[in-house]
């Protein structure tokens with residue numbers, strides 16, 4: 059999995075959110091909630107380097123966000139019943155396709171676990187879900203080539219950057235995000251790597267009017283003369299929590315530079331761990347490291363690596379997870395908590411080597 063993220067400003071804001079207990083069903087039910095959500099999402103857009111024209115709102119999770127995006131894509135092309143993603147896409151694509159009764163077509167990946175765009179056939183596809191920062195390997199699908207194919211076929215492009223998206227606040231990492239500005243919709247989870255406690259998933263879209271066409275349903279008792287598009291007209295739920303307050307608190311307290319420092323530190327720690335693994339005979343890094351996730355394994359069988367992971371986690375000292383990469387059982391170390399230090403990562407490496415030799 060990815061590390062849990064959270065921070066003091068985020069936690070304090072959660073307390074306030076619970077205390078205020080806003081129920082944002084309409085702009086007039088809580089103007090502050092809606093105005094702050096629009097403002098903070100625009101700040102986030104700017105931090106991520108996305109151009110003007112992307113509107114955002116907050117969903118509970120990336121899974122709900124992709125479901126909403128696919129609802130819009132399907133509504134635009136009801137005759138196209140296929141969604142395309144790579145075999146390494148998160149299972150949110152499987153779940154959304156299942157719920158919408160669409161067929162999910164998985165495209166194979168190259169040796170860096172990236173979707174192979176030359177295999178895309180989109181004539182019958184209403185949407186492609188590309189991933190920047192896959193769950194298993196942290197791989198980056200080639201978004202520019204995928205966007206070309208989507209534009210040629212008139213297919214909706216959703217970019218799932220739930221984990222890695224927060225890294226786009228660092229200009230030196232923006233190359234991973236080339237082409238995402240051409241997506242119709244993008245999911246980024248500040249609750250994964252930006253210090254915002256669960257739950258806070260940003261859905262950014264260049265197509266807010268299509269979202270409104272697909273989702274707007276304002277019954278008589280909710281109609282009002284206000285000159286505002288209620289956020290409930292852009293998404294599945296009617297009522298919404300004041301999640302923007304915790305995103306606002308985190309953005310205001312850390313600022314651009316403070317958040318960049320933390321992301322850079324996590325990447326430094328992951329790079330350090332990667333160096334240790336590469337330098338140790340009998341251990342292997344099994345995927346290119348793009349962000350703060352290192353995928354590796356110990357010489358030996360899948361079963362031996364699986365047992366190693368169990369022993370490491372049973373120790374209670376650290377917690378790692380696994381992925382199957384290129385058919386092989388691999389271990390994953392993901393850095394992402396604001397309190398993780400070099401000592402913690404060093405401890406993880408000590409525990410791994412201890413349990414591997416025991």
Ligand SMILES: Cc1ncc(COP(=O)(O)O)c(C=O)c1O
Pocket residue numbers: 059060118119120121122148150189191192193218219220221247259
């Ligand atoms: C790339 C990616 N997308 C989506 C998700 C799911 O996110 P959520 O729990 O917000 O639905 C994850 C979770 O790890 C992920 O890594």
